[in-house]
Amino acid sequence: MQFIRINMSEQTVKVEDVPQDYVGLGGRGLTSIMINNEVPPTCDPLGPENKLIFAPGLLSGTSLVNTSRISIGAKSPLTGTIKESNAGGTVAAALGKLGITAIIVEGLAPQGKLFNLIIDQNGNAALQAADNFKGMRTYALVEILLQDHGEKNGVLCIGPAGEYQLSSASIQSSDVDGRPCRAAGRGGLGAVMGAKGIKAIVISRQGKNPDAIADPESFKESAKVFAKAVKDHPFSGQMLGALGTAGLVSAVNSIGAFPSYNATKGVFEGWEKISGEALAETIQKRGGQTTHMGCSQCIIRCSNVFVDDGGKYVTASLEYETIWSMGGMPGIDDLDVIARLDFLSDDIGLDTMNTGVAIGVAMDAGYKEFGDGQAAIELMEEIAKGTEIGKVLGNGPAAVGKHFNHHRVPVAKGQSIAAYDPRGMQGNGVTYATSPMGADHTAGNLVGAYLGGVLNPLEAEGQVKASRKAQISMASLDCTGLCLLAGAALAAPDVSEALLKMINAKLGTQMGADDIPALGIRVLKAELEFNRNAGFTNKDDRLAKFFYEEPLPPHNKVFAVTDEDLDNTLDFK
């Protein structure tokens, strides 16, 4: 239970016991509550007052499956709001095993200076000059770092986009094979890391000092229940292993909510060429891996390894949101191009969603043709080079809309929506509009309810309630380090009880069932408070205008949830 506080202005590293106020918090709960306590809400996100906080979940580092999600928090340079961006890979489990509750990066390195932070198997942390890594893309960087420090390390790092402090810059996280192909993409937190002057954090995966579990037997028993439920659930146990998240392409297209050609259509003409089925077939034919373990302790294996027609590695893992943002939005129906764009995003250090949507907006504005994959690849290289147009694109869809005077910019609070159109899935629109994170599907995704037929996606009725519930659930789940895909199993009462028991067993607490949503509400309240103090009002809790005005084919609906209903969504007073 230790904090590592790094002051980049003075390049000091301080290890401290977790202060009493923060004991029992992990993941998003810890990052959001700390940021609300410690970061001045009106500060410059790229200035010295902002803090960049890395926190594994409460259950990361334990034996429980699928608990290697790391929460990264800061004030976002993209949205201006508080932000938690969540990534898989190996580092959350690694930090848990080292007994490190959070890494807190403060201050700013002297301009132009770059450092790596190295954390060894005993939990000792040290800064090392990294000027020689300047400008390096992430795959090359991580290869060298793992050579230098050993393969049994996890890496968090930024690419050129983070060094340029672009608003779509990601923090890349290495997978179990040592590839920086997992991303904390949302909110431009790579720009914050770049501003702080940190190129990479190398974390030993060989720690043997996890926080004690108060009741190991109870924990073990419930962990088994949970793992079995994840395996048995049709979504996490079957569909995801077979098709990955890409299985959603055909499903969301079938209900007309797959935003295509910069959200002018809800069905993508070429969806069959980029569906999960097409992806699996392509990978299989070429000898890639249709299923693959990307994150420590993962039993879902939604990951895949995409190879070219010569069998050579292109990218891992090609996921639903990327197939949408780099496929549907710019109108590209070629999996090879999409896979290349995914790799480039990881390598340059960019959020695939914000970047694909930015390219889609530029195409819609007439800068390039929809469907021109070669142009999209060239635009990615412009971002990598930091050219004028590259910077505009790398700052995301809102910057592109401003640059080209284009009104159709599918964002909320400056961040792109995800692969669920708010006109075809109205409740996801409620989440985009009201989440303290800006448009973020992981803050409360209702796709399961729509595909399962329990909620009509096209009517306003019932959406606010469903979004509120999902947002509260996600805010508590994001505290645990659990993957949201594993979270599907939690709908069953015995599984959610198992989760409660594990949290109690880990912390030695006696929480009841109500305490889990109460934790989610506490986290959301801290986030909302930060945003209010940063100057946000309910006027900001709105989608881009065109969602209210331009009907989306094939259902030809507009976003129909009223402002009053949006304002009630997270009104906990």
Add this chain to the structure above:
Amino acid sequence: MQFIRINMSEQTVKVEDVPQDYVGLGGRGLTSIMINNEVPPTCDPLGPENKLIFAPGLLSGTSLVNTSRISIGAKSPLTGTIKESNAGGTVAAALGKLGITAIIVEGLAPQGKLFNLIIDQNGNAALQAADNFKGMRTYALVEILLQDHGEKNGVLCIGPAGEYQLSSASIQSSDVDGRPCRAAGRGGLGAVMGAKGIKAIVISRQGKNPDAIADPESFKESAKVFAKAVKDHPFSGQMLGALGTAGLVSAVNSIGAFPSYNATKGVFEGWEKISGEALAETIQKRGGQTTHMGCSQCIIRCSNVFVDDGGKYVTASLEYETIWSMGGMPGIDDLDVIARLDFLSDDIGLDTMNTGVAIGVAMDAGYKEFGDGQAAIELMEEIAKGTEIGKVLGNGPAAVGKHFNHHRVPVAKGQSIAAYDPRGMQGNGVTYATSPMGADHTAGNLVGAYLGGVLNPLEAEGQVKASRKAQISMASLDCTGLCLLAGAALAAPDVSEALLKMINAKLGTQMGADDIPALGIRVLKAELEFNRNAGFTNKDDRLAKFFYEEPLPPHNKVFAVTDEDLDNTLDFK
């Protein structure tokens, strides 16, 4: 008393009597109250719901001197706030003589279509296709328009910047010599005009249908008192005629409040080369005009005509704020370069202030060297061409700061400050921070109080009270059509009484002395209400961080007015 309502979506022109609610309002009072009533506060400033309103002052078109200021109002694409931008020239007097209380432009023309609005001497208004003027700069445009329609017209128009809908785009206004060298510069209203699809408004100066004056004798008598006072006042009667507003260069430098080298110094090293005295000497030597009538009915003659060393026209009028923004801020101490930059701003249709400061920020970020006049001229041409970097620059200092990741961006609500550093003139900082217009010196400038020694510019004490009073005065003055330079005379009780009498005489009202500030407060309240409904809070009523953190030499003060005091400035409840 007529409104001309133009619907650009349908290209219709409708003349209507002024509705009772708006009778007795003019200038900023009319534009702001109408916008607050009629424009949805969260609308896209460049979309069809925004309205662009042109309103001469209450006294424009009468015999009173210096009343040809036109108020142009809209929701600003630069600041997102309500905006009134105020220009001199001939059109306000012309509209007054036509009995036109306002031109209200609504909707959006079909994309890519451009129109001119022609208003003849009988007040008949018609739209004409203007596609052949596409891309034309303002000097060439106005020359053709005055050839086509006759010299006795005034013109409001946009250049390429307005057509690109850049956030620093101005609306240029022709002077008495038919040159488009007067600007409604602030707030990017040229972009709104560009979005509406209007290239120019040509207004006959031969109207003979001014609104009746209720008590012509009383009006005439008071108008004489006022004119004499303007003539007798040392500022408006002597200094401005001799040196123009450029006389302020030496004065503001002498008290260390002239923001230089992107506001890193309060005294500009080369100030003697760009002072009012140097300007007058240069113009005199070359046979230009050191004093000149720019606006209809002007008796101050602060204008000048700058010529090159061959005696050829370069620009009119070279003013204090431009000498600062194109001189002090980018560190350029060459009047020929500054005059060229001023001409280019007018010709391309750009706010000299927002644009000069944008160039200064780019230089400070290392993109070009401070003092490189040739580079500055080239950057202006980039804006004119609409290149990638040109668009960034043309969107103003905040866009440039974002693009180059540069923290030192001297703005409030996204709009550049003016030529008075808030650390060296703390009360101007209060106005920049709290004005509903964003940083805008004309909303409440205290330079007179500082130069006159009645207020210490470096201490926080007394600034809020002084700014509040000045903001209220300006809000009422901006209703009248009077030039703020003539307003200096209003400090004397008999002169302000003369103004009150003229307003009563014009309108047939019985207002008392308190009704004038009450009108100012009413206007400010409407503006503040619009901004609140657009999502602005007191968190937005702050200066850029660096003003609080980086002391300004030579006095080495930071901005010291507390947030609480700022919040009280315009708290009228």
